[in-house]
Amino acid sequence: MPIVVNLDVVMAKRKMSSGELAERIGITPANLSILKNNKAKAIRFSTLEEICRALDCQPADILAYEEDE
Amino acid sequence: MWDNSKSLLLTTWWMRIAMVVWCILGIAVPTLFFMQQIPFDILILFCLLFAPILLAFYGLHKMLSNIQQGLIFSVKNTASLRLVSWACFFAAIFLLIAAFKWPVLIFASGVIGFLGLFVRVIKNMLSEAIAIKEENDFTI
Numbered sequence: 001m002p003i004v005v006n007l008d009v010v011m012a013k014r015k016m017s018s019g020e021l022a023e024r025i026g027i028t029p030a031n032l033s034i035l036k037n038n039k040a041k042a043i044r045f046s047t048l049e050e051i052c053r054a055l056d057c058q059p060a061d062i063l064a065y066e067e068d069e
Numbered sequence: 070m071w072d073n074s075k076s077l078l079l080t081t082w083w084m085r086i087a088m089v090v091w092c093i094l095g096i097a098v099p100t101l102f103f104m105q106q107i108p109f110d111i112l113i114l115f116c117l118l119f120a121p122i123l124l125a126f127y128g129l130h131k132m133l134s135n136i137q138q139g140l141i142f143s144v145k146n147t148a149s150l151r152l153v154s155w156a157c158f159f160a161a162i163f164l165l166i167a168a169f170k171w172p173v174l175i176f177a178s179g180v181i182g183f184l185g186l187f188v189r190v191i192k193n194m195l196s197e198a199i200a201i202k203e204e205n206d207f208t209i
């Protein structure tokens with residue numbers, strides 16, 4: 001999928017662990033792992049909103065478009 | 070009280086009984102031929118129909134065991150339905166050929182062919198349902 005989730009980069013910048021982020025945004029660590037590993041097929045606006053709030057960032061900081069090779 | 074698990078159990082037993090009856094016929098028909106009770110062309114038609122019908126039974130039985138294990142939206146079920154539909158199509162073709170000798174079999178061929186088509190449509194629907202469920206499961 002050409003949409004890449006750069007959640008781990010932003011998390012590293014904010015020095016936030018997966019468990020803490022999962023708890024803050026109200027999703028399970030398993031679902032956060034799916035998101036971090038680019039296995040997700042879609043992301044809800046409500047989840048994106050919570051992530052942006054928790055990490056104090058913009059959606060563009062998390063999502064990027066990369067052409068498939 | 071009647072519930073889904075009892076219904077599933079009843080279907081499984083019906084399926085097993087039908088498979089056993091078909092296997093008994095698989096022994097009885099050649100035996101009757103060797104006892105000169107049935108003509109050779111009936112034996113040939115039965116032998117041609119035996120494998121596809123048995124494969125269809127196998128596919129349905131496998132699907133039932135998948136359902137019992139809770140595997141509903143699974144590619145295994147799609148594969149089973151594909152097997153059943155192809156088995157029906159082959160049986161319909163053999164019956165259509167036999168209809169040149171026994172014209173009444175054209176109705177049986179039509180019914181089994183339609184059944185194959187019906188199972189194929191269900192298979193296509195299940196494939197789409199699996200894709201939708203996967204997308205839903207991976208929506209965070």
